[in-house]
Amino acid sequence: MKGLNNLSPTIKPVKDDYRVAGRAFTVKMPVGDNLVVLKAIREAKQGDVLVIDAKGDTYRAIAGDFIVGMAQTLGINGIIVDGVVRDLEGIKSLNYPVFCKGTTIAASGKAGMGEINVPISCGGTTIHPGDIVVGDIDGVVVIPKQLEEKVLDQSLEKLEKDNERAEKVSGNREEIRKYLDEFISNK
Known part of the structure; x- marks a missing residue:
């Protein structure tokens, strides 16, 4: 990709050895409202990677260890978010790839807005449903489906x-x- 189509370098795995790869299941989330994340976990297929546009918000988490654990149990390959998570110790104990900007203590509400499987911007990069996302300690790259x-x-x-x-x-x-x-x- 010649150094293009990579997410902001501020989006990193919560553990250095985490790697993730799969088709993007995109989530457009309003700041502080994660009900759409729950809908995405329900709708995503095994092997998908949830890619969440949380508008870069670092105050309210998109999920904690309980919600992340549900995604893991349903076979979702990982979570990438332009935002933050909470319950870091619990998430690390799941040994499940989560890539984010950091952590917070504040939980999100559940008003019910947002969209799934639509084009989003995550970490400054456009991502379409079905694009391939690959991430490791160096960051995350997006490979458009038509170029794979x-x-x-x-x-x-x-x-x-x-x-x-x-x-x-x-x-x-x-x-x-x-x-x-x-x-x-x-x-």
Whole structure:
């Protein structure tokens, strides 16, 4: 994706070793009202990843450990939110991938507004239902559904080239110098 389509680097996993991948099940949530998150958990399919646009709110949580545990039990692959969660110790004990901006103590209300499976903006990136989302300690990237085959092919090519370069250059002073000379002269 050439460094494009990644979410804000402020959205990180609650545990460094968490990884997530799957199809985006999008949630547009009004600030401080998480009833739509419960609807999304009910509607999402096994293997989906809930991607929640909470407008970047860091005051009221989109969910705590109880709601996150329900998503886990129903087979949802993870939760990514442009917002915060609560009950961090409980969420960590679930060993379930949650990516967010941080934590708070304040719970959300349940007035009932919001939408599911509509285009959203999360972490400054547009996400459509069914896009692929992949996240780890470095952040989250979104692969638009219409580009997934092309991105897969290009990713495999890049991985192969990176592995060949590392095999040739790593630990070899002469090859490192050659590589650096060639790289710098091409710029």
